[in-house]
Amino acid sequence: MVILFTYAIISYQEDNFINDKSSKQPTILTSFCYNTHMQNITILGATGSIGTQTLSVIDRHSEQFSVFALSAMHNADLLFHQCQQFKPRYAVIGEHHYAELKERFANAKLSTILLTGKQALNDIASDSRVHQVVAAIVGGAGLPSIHAAVQAGKKVLLANKESLVMTGQLLLEATKKYGASILPLDSEHNALFQCLPAAQGFREKSLNQAGVSKLLLTGSGGPFRETPIAELVNKTPDEACLHPNWSMGRKISVDSATMMNKGLEYIEAKLLFNANDDELDVIIHPQSIIHSLVQYRDGTSLAQIGHSDMRVPIAYALSYPKRINSGVSDIDLSQHTLTFEPVDYQRYPCLKLAIEVANNNYLTTQMNAANEVAVAAFLSKKIGFTKIYEAVAHCVEQSENLSCANSIEEILAIDTQAREITQQWITQHQ
Ligand code: NAD
Ligand code: MG
Secondary structure (H helix, E strand, O other): OOOOOOEEEEEOOOOOOOOOOOOOOOEEEEEOOOOOOOEEEEEEOOOOHHHHHHHHHHHOOOOOEEEEEEEEOOOHHHHHHHHHHHOOOEEEEOHHHHHHHHHHHHHOOOOOEEEOOHHHHHHHHHOOOOOEEEEOOOOHHHHHHHHHHHHOOOEEEEOOHHHHHHHHHHHHHHHHHOOOEEEEOOHHHHHHHHHOOHHHHOOOOOOOOOOEEEEEEEEOOOOOOOOOHHHHHHOOHHHHOOOOOOOOOHHHHHHHHHOHHHHHHHHHHHHHHOOOHHHEEEEEOOOOOEEEEEEEOOOOEEEEEOOOOOHHHHHHHHHOOOOOOOOOOOOOHHHOOOOOEOOOOOOOHHHHHHHHHOOOHHHHHHHHHHHHHHHHHHHOOOOOOOHHHHHHHHHHHOOOOOOOOOOHHHHHHHHHHHHHHHHHHHHHHO
16 A cells, blocks of 8 residues: 655634534645544435445544534435434435434434435535535535535545536636645545645646656456346346445446446546546456556556455545544455456447547536436336446437536536436337
8 A cells, every 4th residue: 555645734613603604614735744633524425335434434533533414315214323323413314304304303312403405415515614525425416515515615525426527627626716625535536646646636736747657547347347248238237236346336336337437437537637638547457456556657656455445545535644544454465366457448338438528528417417317217127238328328429519518507407408318318218
C-alpha cells in the first residue's frame, strides 16, 4: 500500500440551526497538521452497501466520528436500527415510509428528528454542523444533495459516480468556488488518489506537471468475463448481480456485468484527475487486488493493493490524510495470483460507448440516464441483459445537439428527456 505524507487542516464553526447558510462553513486546506476535531458525518444513502460499510468504519472510531444525519429511501427498518445505534440528530426517509417510521421513533423514544423529501436531503448535506458528507445514494437522484453539500463547502466523500458523470465540470468548478473538496470513495479513484502526489489529487496540477504518463483503471470484467457472448442474452438479474469479487447494490452490480460501471468510472477519472484521452486507460484484472495504477514518466508504476473491500477507501477518505483501522486485514500476496488482460470491447460495448462520449456532458448525461432506466428494466425482468446496451445506444443516437450543457437545469432536462426516450424504446422492445 502506498502512503502519502500530506496532512489537512479542517476548520469549522458549530451552530444550532439546520441549513443555516449564513454561518461559517468548513474549508479544507492541503497543509501540514492532523485534524483533531470530532467530525460530524452525514451519510446520504445510509442503508445501502456503501452506507452500511461507512457506518461499520465509523463504529470503530466513535472518538473521531459522530453520525449527524442518515438517509434512506425504502429500508425503514434498517434505518430505524441505525438510528437506535448511532443516534443521529436527523434522519431522512422516503415519503411512503415517513408516517410509519415516525410512529416507530416516537414509540422507541428516539431523539432523532425524522424528515422526508428532497429538500431534507439537501438540508442534512449542507447543515453548518456537518464536516463530512458521504454521498452514497445510487443514481442521478443523488445529484441535488451533492451539489448542496459542495455549495456549503463540505468535504464530500463521493461514491455516487452518476452525479459526476452528469455534472462533473460544474461540480468541480463549484467545489473550487465554495472551498469544498471531493474525495473519491470509488475504489479505483481512491487508489489513484493514493498513488498520485496530493496536489494532483486535488487538481492543483496537471498530470503532465506531476510526471504522470497514464492512469490505469483496473476492472474485474464482472461475472460474465468468460461466458460465450452468444449466451449473454439469457443471463438473469440474479446471475448479473453475482459479482466475483465485490458485494454491492444491484444497480452497480449490473453495471459491473456490462462494464458500464467502468465506463462511468472512466468519465469519473477523467474529470477528477483532469486526464486527457491519452492519459487514461482500462485493463482487465480479474482478481480485483490491484485497485488501479498510476504510471509515471520515468517508467515507475504505483499501484494500490488490497482486499476487495470498500471499507479501505472509505476509511482512507474519512480520516484523510491519516490512516485508521478499517477492519480489513493485510493481504497475503503469496495466496494470490494476479493476472491482466486487455479489454474485449465486443463483449463490453457499454464501456466502448462510455469512452466514446466521455468528453461531452450532454452525451454522458443521456447515456447515464438511459442506463439507469435500462438497468431498472432488466432488474425487473422487462428486458434481457443484452438489451441494456441496445437501449442506451438507441438513446445516445437520438442526440442532435452535440454542444456541452452549461447549467444543472439544462442537465436535468437532458436527463428527463433521455429517460423518456429510453422508456419508450423499452416499451416497444420488452
Ligand atoms: P445501494 O443500492 O446498496 O444503496 C443505495 C442507497 O441510496 C440506499 O440507502 C437507498 O435507500 C438510497 N436511495 C436509492 N434511491 C434513492 C432515491 N431516489 N432518493 C434517495 N435515496 C435513494 O447502492 P450502493 O451499492 O451502496 O451504491 C451507492 C453509490 O455508490 C452508487 O452510485 C454506486 O455506483 C457507488 N459505488 C458503490 C460501490 C459499492 O461497492 N457498493 C463501489 C463504488 C461506488
Ligand atoms: Mg469502482
